[in-house]
Amino acid sequence: MKTRVLRYSILTVILGLTIYQALGYGKRSFEAFCPFGGMESLWGLFREGQYSCATGPLNMSMLIAVIVLALIAKKAFCGWACPIGFLSELIGRLGMKILPWNSSVNPKLNSRLKLIRYVGLVLALYFTYQTGELILRGYDPFYIIFSGFGHGTLGLVSVIVLVIIIIGSFLIPMFFCRYFCPLGATIDPFSRLGLVKIVSDEDLCTECGECYTSCPHDIAPNEMIYIRHRDCTNCLECIDSCPEKDCLTLKVKL
Ligand code: SF4
Ligand code: SF4
Known part of the structure; x- marks a missing residue:
């Protein structure tokens, strides 16, 4: 929020x-x-x-x-x-x-x-x-x-x-x-090549689905490790909605 x-x-x-x-x-x-x-x-x-x-x-x-x-x-x-x-x-x-x-x-x-x-x-x-x-x-x-x-x-x-x-x-x-x-x-x-992206940690994810529900573009961050999806706007709604601390983070990744 x-x-x-x-x-x-x-x-x-x-x-x-x-x-x-x-x-x-x-x-x-x-x-x-x-x-x-x-x-x-x-x-x-x-x-x-x-x-x-x-x-x-x-x-x-x-x-x-x-x-x-x-x-x-x-x-x-x-x-x-x-x-x-x-x-x-x-x-x-x-x-x-x-x-x-x-x-x-x-x-x-x-x-x-x-x-x-x-x-x-x-x-x-x-x-x-x-x-x-x-x-x-x-x-x-x-x-x-x-x-x-x-x-x-x-x-x-x-x-x-x-x-x-x-x-x-x-x-x-x-x-x-x-x-x-x-x-x-x-x-x-x-956008597909964009360096700064959402990264998800499989070990911390409980598959609650909150990130998918909050994404305005219907992207499911829990289904990928690096969000390379072309439509991701880095709005960070998924990070804010995730109940597991540090499960979704914003990182620089090739
Ligand atoms: S940053 Fe925004 S657009 Fe990208 S996956 Fe998360 S909620 Fe969706
Ligand atoms: S909100 Fe967090 S814990 Fe829930 S499915 Fe998405 S990444 Fe996993």
């Missing part, structure tokens, strides 16, 4: 800063801080030596920073810095409190559904590179929310997308992050 208070405090500050930028008080647009903008600008930079549409050097710096962070601490960006991840987690927690059933997804189905995010990544990049426009804007909850359905959103389509994401997040924790986030798909291979 202590870690969650710290994590939520950091996320609240970042969410507040994003809203501040979105309201036009900052020097830059909130979009300039989106790491996925770096991916969207790659082709334009390669072909014409210039950034596509509204993207710029800050987007590229953010992308590089997120990738370096993933190589160090897996998807820590998603668990400790992303405003959409934060809002998804809050909605998911509300769902877990209200819904009378267990919200974990069958592991096989969960893995298959996660493939959608790679399809989304390829389609988003293909159409962005083809048109030179940020075509994801109308489907991206980050842009839809913080632009207030601004330029580039798709009216009713964007409303439907947002409603589906909100309802989905209520029913399945981290619904958008698990199945649709193209930035998550981009950093998956780097």
Whole structure:
């Protein structure tokens, strides 16, 4: 719980800063801080030596920073810095409190559904590179929310997308992050290599399952010694929930 208070405090500050930028008080647009903008600008930079549409050097710096962070601490960006991840987690927690059933997804189905995010990544990049426009804007909850359905959103389509994401997040924790986030798909291979990870001690584990229940990504830390799972955000919820002292720890491991 202590870690969650710290994590939520950091996320609240970042969410507040994003809203501040979105309201036009900052020097830059909130979009300039989106790491996925770096991916969207790659082709334009390669072909014409210039950034596509509204993207710029800050987007590229953010992308590089997120990738370096993933190589160090897996998807820590998603668990400790992303405003959409934060809002998804809050909605998911509300769902877990209200819904009378267990919200974990069958592991096989969960893995298959996660493939959608790679399809989304390829389609988003293909159409962005083809048109030179940020075509994801109308489907991206980050842009839809913080632009207030601004330029580039798709009216009713964007409303439907947002409603589906909100309802989905209520029913399945981290619904958008698990199945649709193209930035998550981009950093998956780097996250697998992340040095700082959860380590479990088989001798101390009583198989109570608390760590699995507390994990917003349905990862079961008790079933592996080193948590190399690409979706682990190092949120530390599993460590906090484990009743056995030092059974789960955060370590630097290759
Ligand atoms: S395995 Fe632990 S640290 Fe990783 S996402 Fe799940 S709860 Fe968070
Ligand atoms: S919460 Fe701790 S003791 Fe319980 S299953 Fe997970 S690692 Fe084992």
